[in-house]
Amino acid sequence: DSGVTQTPKHLITATGQRVTLRCSPRSGDLSVYWYQQSLDQGLQFLIQYYNGEERAKGNILERFSAQQFPDLHSELNLSSLELGDSALYFCASSPRPDNSPLHFGNGTRLTVT
Amino acid sequence: KNEVEQSPQNLTAQEGEFITINCSYSVGISALHWLQQHPGGGIVSLFMLSSGKKKHGRLIATINIQEKHSSLHITASHPRDSAVYICAVRRAQKLVFGQGTRLTINP
Numbered sequence: 001d002s003g004v005t006q007t008p009k010h011l012i013t014a015t016g017q018r019v020t021l022r023c024s025p026r027s028g029d030l031s032v033y034w035y036q037q038s039l040d041q042g043l044q045f046l047i048q049y050y051n052g053e054e055r056a057k058g059n060i061l062e063r064f065s066a067q068q069f070p071d072l073h074s075e076l077n078l079s080s081l082e083l084g085d086s087a088l089y090f091c092a093s094s095p096r097p098d099n100s101p102l103h104f105g106n107g108t109r110l111t112v113t
Numbered sequence: 114k115n116e117v118e119q120s121p122q123n124l125t126a127q128e129g130e131f132i133t134i135n136c137s138y139s140v141g142i143s144a145l146h147w148l149q150q151h152p153g154g155g156i157v158s159l160f161m162l163s164s165g166k167k168k169h170g171r172l173i174a175t176i177n178i179q180e181k182h183s184s185l186h187i188t189a190s191h192p193r194d195s196a197v198y199i200c201a202v203r204r205a206q207k208l209v210f211g212q213g214t215r216l217t218i219n220p
């Protein structure tokens with residue numbers, strides 16, 4: 001058990017809808033990362049937060065947004081969903097923002113129909 | 114050409130065999146991660162390396178910064194090692210992932 005909790009495990013929704021994915025980092029970890037894993041693109045970095053502040057941004061679409069709250073949990077909001085957004089979304093956490101080991105959650109599987 | 118290339122893409126071996134998975138990258142990095150993803154989808158971090166060699170149980174990871182190359186070795190492989198192994202390099206604040214190596218160990 002990595003100590004990182006992601007909810008929900010599965011999400012099925014329709015095109016055009018909006019969903020929120022939630023991540024609780026491992027106790028003591030201040031940094032949270034979001035990744036997307038799709039069949040055609042593999043794993044891609046979306047965004048990183050450290051202690052409530054955005055630290056780095058990757059291939060995150062404008063329709064997607066995220067934030068990290070004072071209690072350090074994070075939410076990834078996906079809006080105007082398209083079929084191509086169907087993927088596994090992983091959250092990971094680490095104690096520090098740079099070069100520290102990552103602990104992954106079990107992922108949220110999003111299916112857009 | 115991808116920034117991170119893994120080989121082989123697929124590997125099937127018999128239980129007990131020595132396994133090597135390779136990762137080459139084309140940019141300067143601050144660290145390299147080896148990850149394991151089981152069929153259920155969960156990802157486990159195996160190693161984080163910035164130089165030299167690390168060992169954990171039957172797993173050994175090495176990195177050669179000058180040659181921009183890392184290897185993951187599994188000794189005395191077991192069917193429970195069957196998984197996708199993913200190499201990821203840290204460049205600036207971001208992780209860039211290889212496409213993964215699917216390993217199948219037959220009893």
